[in-house]
Amino acid sequence: MKIFKWFFAKEKEGNKDVKSQDNNLEITKYEIEPEAICPYCQVSLKKFPIRKTKCSNCRENIYILKFNNYKEKKLITENEKLNYDAEQKRINFRSRWLTDLKRFGIKEQDFYARKEQFLKKSGIQNNDNDVIWSFFNELLFKNHNNFNQLQMLYYSMALFVHEEGKDNFYLLKECAKASLNRMELESDLVLMVEVVACSNSCDICKKSNGLKMTIADAFKTMPIPCKECNNSIGFCRCFYTAIPMRDEDGLLIFKK
Incomplete structure (x- = not known):
């Protein structure tokens, strides 16, 4: 009208x-x-x-x-207002994640083509989340040896799942593992890692701030992400930073 x-x-x-x-x-x-x-x-x-x-x-x-x-x-009416707000929220959610997928080479036309394929198979009209998730999984497979891409992908997936109201701890864990693998494989130096807590981290995470260990020990103990984190955003945001190891003379130690 x-x-x-x-x-x-x-x-x-x-x-x-x-x-x-x-x-x-x-x-x-x-x-x-x-x-x-x-x-x-x-x-x-x-x-x-x-x-x-x-x-x-x-x-x-x-x-x-x-x-x-x-x-x-x-x-x-009030019901029409609620339905309109829900639809706008769905559209904004889709638009935001289409922008994120573009960082990994997924084009908008790719999204709508797959959305149509999913619709024909399932008959479900509002399948945006399933389509987005399918692209994330496809990107994981394509980048299984690229730990820099894997780190970004797992973190994006963790944010996506969190916005859906689901537990994202296992994805944050994979993100941390990808970060450790990236540092280990991309450097010719023997490295240690240090836990860095963000400025707005919870009290529990702040206790781990500055914690140093070898990459092997980090893989073994996985101090981050913190399962008990009570950050206001809803999940742990701590990350690793690399520290080159030095010998008794203060010289950098290279891998053999």
Whole structure:
């Protein structure tokens, strides 16, 4: 239903256009206020409300939906408002994760092509999350030897799962392992690692800040991610930093 109607009027004299005083064709745009009718009981309101209001007849809450860059508006019920908000949340979620997937070479057309494939197989229309997750798993397989990519992938997957309201600890753990593997394989030096807690880390994680160990010991004990972390964002954000080992003379130790 069109809420705003735009009319472009030309003054005419017979079949000829009449020009304005400045000799330019005058085009007038009229803004038509949408009809103010209660979406519940269909009773006419005195005027179109500018914010959430209550119908004087049925006493139900009336909401205003604005769209088309706020050029159009419509009165809706509370259930319609909830459904609209849920749909907007789903669209924003999908858009955000499509942007993340682009970092790994996944194009928007790839996403929609697979979404269509999933729809034909399952018949489920709102399958965005399943499609996104399938790309993540495919990327893990393609990058199984690229620990830098694996570290980023596992962290993105951990964020994705967390936003779905699920436990992401096992993905954070894989992210930490990929980080250790990356440092071990990419350096010619013998390394130790140090645990770094973020500035807004919880008290439990702060106790591990500065903890140093060999990469072998880090793999064995896995001090991060911290299972008991109670960070306000909902999961542990600690990470490793590499420390080159030195001999008694202060010289860097290279791998043999």
